[in-house]
Amino acid sequence: MIEVLGLKKMFNEFIAVDNLSFQVNPGEIYGLLGPNGSGKSTTMRMLLGLLKPTEGTAKVMGFDIRDEIVEAKRMMGYVPEEPVLPQRLTGWEYANYVSDIWRIPRGPEREEELDELLTLLDIKDASDDLIETYSKGMSRKTSLVAALIHQPKVLILDEVQAGIDPRGAATVKEILNGLRAKGATILMSTHVLEIAEQLCDRIGIINEGRMVAEGSMADLRLQAKGEKSLEEIFLSLTGGPDMQKIAEYLGDVK
Amino acid sequence: MTLNDLWVLLRQDLAQSFRVSGAKGKRTEQRSTLRRLFLPIGAVLFAVVIILGLAWVVPRIGWEILDTLLTENIGTGSSLFNILLLFSFIGSIMISATTVGNSSRMEYLMTMPLSLRTLFLEKTIIVILYSSAFFLVIGTPIFIGLSIVSNAPLAFLSIPTFLGMMVVLSTLGVSIGGLLGLLFSRILAGRRRLKQAGWFIGTSLTVLVSALYYYFIFLSDGFGDILPWLGDILAALGFTSGISPGAATSALSLGFLVGEPIIINDVFLAFLYGALAIVLVNLNAYVSETAHYSGWLASGSKRTSKTKTPVVHDIWDPQTIPGFKFNTAVSVSVWYNITNIRREGRVLAQYLIGPLRFIVIIIFGMFAGGDLLMGFTPFIVIAITVPFVVSYAVSFAGYELVYEGKNLMNLQLAPLSMYDYVIGKVYSSAPFALVVSVGTSVLVSVLAPSLLVYVPAVILSAVFINQAAGGIAANAAAMGGDFKAERIVTRQRGASVQMPIRGWSILRAQLFPNMLGFAGLTAVLGLGQLLGPLFTYLALVPFGLICLSLSRRYARSAGIKLTEKEASDYL
Known part of the structure; x- marks a missing residue:
């Protein structure tokens, strides 16, 4: 379970996250949506102990991120938006390296587990290659392998399906559904609203660091007073494209 | 913290830096044992x-x-x-x-x-x-x-x-x-x-302080005479x-x-x-x-979440080297290189160590010579300028070119003369070379006033050497640069054993300009000492022409090589 309690993050004068509170329950996928720079990644980074909250706190499986971050991290798996992996290791070496850090006992059982994950995500064939030769999608899949190796109770995914081929994306979707069924707590951010609509049990929309709407799709529709799509709800809450400016630009294009 | 965690991290870091066993994969370049x-x-x-x-x-x-x-x-x-x-x-x-x-x-x-x-x-x-x-x-x-x-x-x-x-x-x-x-x-x-400004002043001060330090070592008999009370x-x-x-x-x-x-x-x-x-x-x-x-x-953001301040820009026309007007491609290249200095600042810092080591070797050689060589002291201090101006050139025109990395794609797609872009990088190190040489030669002329007449010659020579070195380094970088280096985390730490220009190319980038610099400066000042100051200035003309010609020739060659680079080399 993730409990976010009045989180606030300031960078000098700039308020990146402002008094944010929400809860993600076991067996639930929670989608964090918002425009670029709205504070999604900053929120995730605070949960992961990469940034210190200016105010408020959060608990991950009961561990406070301010005081018990190593214990909290032990519960989590994370796939960043832009995975930066050690380029001079092979995929197989990296998976084993992460397993060592997570103190998963070495031996045939671990090797089978890794083999299974690499095969499932279609990167087994490239697992003896240096990561520097990987495409963006392959790096993301490798990062997902690293996030899943220790069978985390909480998964935090930042744009997990971006750059992954359709087959890989479908695999990821099935894995997430399966983990949810097994009781995992999953927090994900995405800009692909169809994915959020299909996968997430509940959605939180943040804008300029503040939560502007939260609930299931049915709740959001109710708040938006009508049978609207998630895209329409999202745009009505965070602001849609400036049609006049677009028309002016297109008028200027020769 | 546990020692186990520390050991796991250390083992893996060392394993990827000094890889003994080869990677077997088909996509990976196979290296011999x-x-x-x-x-x-x-x-x-x-x-x-x-x-x-x-x-x-x-x-x-x-x-x-x-x-x-x-x-x-x-x-x-x-x-x-x-x-x-x-x-x-x-x-x-x-x-x-x-x-x-x-x-x-x-x-x-x-x-x-x-x-x-x-x-x-x-x-x-x-x-x-x-x-x-x-x-x-x-x-x-x-x-x-x-x-x-x-x-x-x-x-x-x-x-x-x-x-x-x-x-x-x-x-x-x-x-x-x-x-x-x-x-x-x-x-x-x-x-x-x-x-x-900090880099500009900091690196120049490093050179001046080291020059002064060594000068005092020469004039005294070690630390003891500088601070006898200590x-x-x-x-x-x-x-x-x-x-x-x-x-x-x-x-x-x-x-x-x-x-x-x-x-x-x-x-x-x-x-x-x-x-x-x-x-x-x-x-x-x-x-x-x-x-x-x-x-x-x-980075400190000037934005606030509470107020919406409209942003207004001036007309874009950065003048990076005062008094010089370049064409758009050259000026944008100079601007980008100086603005981006933060990115590879640590490589520049690391690279200042190279000349310092080099100088220490010269200094210890002089120690061995004792009083017989003391007369050459001011010239040795002037000579310190050479490895530094070469180092600036290698960093600004060589490493910075390699660290363009993926940006090469944008450059190749743009209707741009790659020569202009390369020569912009070469020019961008000139202000640094100028400040260093002004500092060193003024310092020497204060300590040895008879050398005052040679100060302009030393300054001009340093800039010429710097320009030649820049062209040569850019060409070496285009030949042997690892254009994927920027995304390799171990290299991000600036480890001296993993510089972005590889193999013989790095030797080419450093050795030739240093040889040219020492030989040229010795000839220019030597003629003055033997025949009179006028001859120094007469010698300066062909030396400058040679340096500038080398700079252009190698920068052009680098431009051609960069135009022909395949995407798989940098993406």
């Missing part, structure tokens, strides 16, 4: 040659001669060890700071169940290992060889003493440098103009050769080697510095953790 093991084999061969060489040569010339020499020069040994400490310190300022500054590249590690302090401690240890590796590889076989031939009963103790104290010296240098780097980062966070106080306290870390290292390691009585004060000092090193390396990790976790290295 010899190529993979080139450095360790080289180190072992070097050690064997030095040990056997010393064991063969010393008995023939007599150990007593060496014994006397070493015993009489324990003080000089102190200076040498302190210089090694200084190298570790200067080289670590930016490296350590950018390890934290680049910590987003370690996100995959930071989200694992490790404390950030353990992680930063491990990174600092890696920097210490890199920093001391070179000196250990050179020094250890010398101590082993001398211990074999020494008559002293405890001579072999000098080997572990040397190893231990070198690690202490490196740890002190890296930790203090790292803390200073973090302080700079804190002051400079989000202040781009201050950063540029020597008196230390002697009164009962210390053999000062209280610096280098003094403790020298007194103990050389003391064991020649059988000098070991003074308890020196042993106490060694333990004190060892303890201080442990405290400082942990403090470094603690401050790094705080720096990252609190976000105080994040």
